[in-house]
Amino acid sequence: MLTWLYTVPLVWDDVDPARHPFDSGTAASAIAGLGPALRSPRRPDGLVSGSAEYHRFREEADLWTDAMTFALVERFGVWALGWTHRERDGGPVWSWCCTADSVTTPEETLERVVAAVGEWREWVEGLAWRFEAYPLDLAAIEEQRILWERTARSLILRVIDRTGCSGGWYGLCHQVLRWFLMRWGVSPAAATVLVEDAVGPRFHSWVRPEPLVVDEIAEQLAGSLEPGHGAWPVGTAADHLQRWLDVRESVPWHEAMENADAADVAGAPLVPARDGAAACVDAFDAVLDPDRGRGLLAALERVRADAARGADLDFELLRGWQQQVLGTPEPPEFRRYPAFAKHGRERYGIGPDTRARFDACLAESGSGPGALPLAARAARTYLDVCFFHPFDDGNARSAFLALVFVLAREEVALDDVVLLRHLPVRAGETDAAVGFAWLVLRAMAETRRRAA
Secondary structure, X not given: OOHHHOOOOOOHXXXXXXXXXXXXXXXXXXXXXXXXXXXXXXXXXXXOOOOXXXXXXXXXXXXXXXXXXXXXXXXXXXXXXXXXXXXXXXXXXXXXXXXXXXXXXXXXXXXXXXXXXXXXXXXXXXXXXXXXXXOOOHHHHHHHHHHHHHHHHHHHHHHHHHHOOOOOHHHHHHHHHHHHHHHOOOOHHHHHHHHHHHHOOOOEOOEOOOHHHHHHHHHHHHHOOOHHHHOOOOOOOOOHHHHHHHHXXXXXXXXXXXXXXXXXXXXOOEOOOOXXXXXXXXXXXXXXXXXXXXXXXXXXXXXXXXXXXXXXXXXXXXXXXXXXXXXXXXXXXXXXXXEEEOOOOEEEOOOOOHHHHHHHHHHHHOOOOOOOOHHHHHHHHHHHHHHHOOOOOOXXXXXXXXXXXXXXXXXXXXXXXXXXXXXXXXXXXXXXXXXXXXXXXXXXXXXXXXXX
């Protein structure tokens, strides 16, 4: 499953029903008209858990679910991400279980999607109603502290009743308490810290907390609030591109290579048992939108042709691929304005030298004396494209193609790219960059093992 689809990072404004209208009466027909609804996989009869056929079906069903989530977000808004926030993962949605169980016949699967979207929406609307139990004001916290405490206690008890304290239920509790604080003006950053400090390690899977523990947490949370918790940090908006450039040269890429096979570190040629890049496009992009799938497959073919001739990677090469990806009459230009990603949480600045700096970074993707190992170069190039965010649209696909190109230029291809393609990495975090390089290396190792 795509990790960026988790609902934990969402802020209350992302899901507040007052900001995001939804017509439950027309939801079923709207969902039935989405691209993935027309290409739902069918669970094979007699499927045996753990078998090779089961794993193939599970992969197909997972990718289809990701495509459906993507389509739901485009149709209804980012709040719809929570439709698979399942009870088994501590979430409030019971209509949808794991994909291997919920994806059956196309008709039954679509019914479950509609039910799950409706169930998630009802949960969010119920939270909004509970948040409004008292008209709170952070500036009047001293007079209203008892009201904040009562609401926090009722919300914890609501989560307990809804989930039965199943595995990971406390994650939902953290989320609900954060959203409650945000609704009444507490900044997201402050809300996260306050909830974590109040709850601490006192909640556990499959354990219903004692009433005294619930009371203590609600009291501590309300008691820790101050009017200043509503203020965002002062200063200019962060430039996450600059954050990436500030740490790019100091990332300890070698840590990802420790204890790895010498062939993978050296980037020895690798022919996979299957074309993982094309398989991912077929199972995700083409399900989401056939035109999107065709465009990305055409770009992928061109990427490999450019790699085979030993082309140098620069923006001109990228924009040629991006023309195929987006289906535009001409190759798209470099963006002219600041760009945003991750639901607006990251901002990438723009300056007169941004494109030149981008080309300089891309030039480091090649091999040669002093070059990083192949997996690290591929990972770094992927992140360069993500954080420079050169195009107005389709940057994630552009980064994916750049990674494929860097590997293909040295005769390496992978049989599975799903996690690499969709794993979110925050700008400026060296550990996350090293972790992504490790995943590229791991994908190479697993591809080599399966191809043997």
